[in-house]
Amino acid sequence: MRGLALVILLLMLAGCSAGLPPLPPQTRPDMQSDEAGFWQLAEKAETALRRAPTLIRDPDLNRYVRDVACKVAGPYCPDIRVYLVRAPGLNAGMQANGAMLIQSGLLLRLRDEAQLAAIIGHELGHYVERHLADKAWRARVGSDILAWVTVLGQGVSLREPNAAAALLAELQLRAFSRGQEQAADAFGLQRMAAAGYAPIAAVEIWQSAAVELGDRRASVVNRLLATHPAPAARRDGLLEEIAALPVQPEARSYVRYQAALAPHRAAFLADEVRLRLPTETLRLFQQLEEQHGLDADLAFYRGEVHRLRGWQDDQHLALRSYAEALRLPQSPAAAHRSIGLISRAQGDWQRARAAFVRYLISEPDAPDAAMVRAYIAGMTGS
Template identity: 35%
Template sequence: MIRRLMTLGAAAGFAISLSACASTNMEARVVGDRPMDLSTTEASLWYQTDQAEERLRASGRTVEDPALNAFVHGLICEISGPFCADLRLYVVDTPDFNASMAPNGMAVVNTGLLIRAETVDELAFVLGHEFVHFEENHFLERHAAIRNANITSSILGSALAAAGGGAFTSLTSLAAYSGAANFSQDQESEADSKGLDYAVAAGYSATAGAEIWSHFLAELSASDLDAVRNRRGGGILGTHPHIERRIEDLTAQAETLPSPEQDQASYRALIRPHLHTWLADHVVRQDHGATLVLIDRLSEQGTDLGVLLNARGRVLVLRGDEGDTEEALETFQTAATHDDAPADVWRSMAEIHRQAGRHADAAAAFQSYLDRAPDARDRALIESLIIDLTGTSS
C-alpha cells in the first residue's frame, strides 16, 4: 500500500512538472505577423480563426452602423498604433460583456460591452486589455499550455490506470490543467496592467479600468444565477484573477497616472440609437437582479429615461415577485412622461390593466400604443382586444 501511494505521489509530481516542461512563452508579435510554416499548430489556429471570421461575416449578427463601427475602429487604432492595419473590427450583437482580438487580427466587440461602458475611457481600457492579449500572443501561449496539459493528462491516464490510480487520476489531471490555468491568470493581470497603460498613453483616464470592473462586479453580485455570481471569483481553475483583486491592482496603478475628466454624455449619444434594442436583449435573458443593476446605473445619468424605465418595468413584470406588478405599472407610467418612451410602454400598461380587470384603462392604453405605433405588427390583435374591452372599434 505504501509503495502504491509513493507511485501515485510521484505521478502527481510528474504531472505538475510535465505540464510546465514544454515552453509556452512566445515573443511579442511584430506588425504584419503571420505564421510562415503552414504545418505548425500556430498556422492551424490562424486558419481556424480565418474561417471563424468568414462565418461571422455571414452570420447576420454584426451591427451595421457605419458611425458606430467607425468610432470603435478609430478607438482601436488609437490604442494599437501601427498594429491598426492588422486588425479588422466587428461589432457583434450579443449581450455578453466581452471583446476579443484573435491571432489573425479579427477584433470583436460585443454590444454587451458597449452598453456597459459609461465613457469612451472605459471602452478604451477594455480594448487596451484585449490588444495586449493580441500583441503578446497570449492566445497562442494559452493554446500551447492547454495542449501541454492535454498531453500530460493523457500520459498520466495510462500510467495511473496501470498503478491502480482510480479517482486519483482525475486529481492529477486537474493539477495538469491547473498549471495551464494559472498561466492564464498571469496573462489576464498583464493585459489589465499594460492595457491601462496603452489607454492612458492614448489620452484616456487611468481610473476607467477599475471603474468598469467595479460596475461589472456589482452586476455579478446581484445576479439571480449561481453560475454568474461565481464568475467574480475566477472559476474552479482560477483562469481569471478575482475581480476584487483586479480592481485593487488597477486602482493602485491609476494613482500614479493621469486621470482626465470623463465624458459620459458624448459616449451615451454614440450608443443611444441602439439602447432600446440592446436593453431588450438583456431583459429576455431573465437574469433580473443583474439587469436591474445595469439599468439603474445607466439611469443615473438622467438621460434616456423613457427607454431605460421601459426596460426596468419589463424586468419587474417578468420577475413577478410580490409587489412587482404594481411597481412595474408605476415605472411604465413614469416612463410615459419622457419624450423618448417607446410605444411598448403603453402596450405594457394596457396588459397590466387588462389582467387587473380595469377594462377602460386597458383599452385607452392599447389605443395610445396604436397611436404611437401605427404600423405595429400586432395591430390587428390589439384592435380586437380593444373591441373586446369596450365593444367598439378603434
C-alpha cells in the first residue's frame, strides 16, 4: 500500500520541473538563487579550463568556431564562450554559465559548417532553457521525496529497503535528462535554420554516430538508464522537427569548414587511434573516407589502427594502408617508421632497415630518432 503511494508520488513528479522560463540574453541569475550556485561553480571550472594544457589555442580555428557560434546564438552571442578541447570522441557540453566545450574528436567527425551549427545550437539550448538548474532541481526534489518516504516508512516498521523506489527515482531522472536532450535538439534546429543552415545536417550527425557505434540495438535496460537518447531516436525526433519547419534553408559551407579543420586534422586522427577502440575507429575512418576521399593522413592512421590492434590480418592490412599513404601527396614520414616496425617484427630485417633509414632521412630530428637508430644497429648483427 505504502509502496503504491510512493510510486504514485514519484510518478506525479515525472511531469514536474522547476519551471524556469528561458534565460533572456545578457542575464545572470539572481545571486540569491540556487542557479547562481551552479554558475559560480561553472565560473571556477572555466577559470581552470582557460589554463588547461588540453585547450586548443590556435587563434584561427577559435575565431572560425566563434563566428559560427555567434551566427547561431544571435542575441545570445555575448553570453557564450566556446572552448575547443583536445580529446578524441564525439562530445560537446554546456556549463551553466555559458561556457561551451567542444571536443576535437567532434570537430573531426563533423562534415561541414552546418553540422557544427547544429551542435552549437543544441548546446545553446541547454543554456537558454537552463537545463542544468532544472535537472538539479529534479534530482533534489526526487531525493527529498525518497528520504521522507524512507524515514516515515521505517518509523512505522516497513522494514524493507526502498531500493525499488530509489531505482524508480533514478530512472525518472534519466528519462528527464533524455527529454532535455530532445528539447535541446529541437531548440538547436530552430536556431541553425534561423541562421540559414540546412537543418538536415543535424540528422546526419546522428546517422554517422549510429554507423560508428555499430548497429547493435541497445537493450531495454540500457535505453532506460541512458542519459541521452540513442542516436537513432535523436535522428527520428529531428526528422519530425524538420518537417514542421516553415522554411528549409540550404547553407552547408563544406569547403570553409574543412579548410579551418585542415591544420589540425592529422593530430585529431592520431587522438582517435589512441582511444584503442579499433572497430569503432575503423568504421569512423571508413566514413571519413567516403565523405572526403582518401588522403595520406587518413590512410596512415588507418594503418596505425591495424598495426596496434594486431589481429590475424592486421599486419598485412596495415602495410597496405601505409603503401597507400606513401603513394598520396604529403605522406607522413611516420609511415616509414611503422613499416619498419612491422617488418622488424616479421623478421624482414632488410626491409625494416630500409624503412627506418627512410624515416630518419625525412625526420632527422624526430624525438624517437635515437631509438630508431638503435633498432637499425640491433639488426646489423647478422
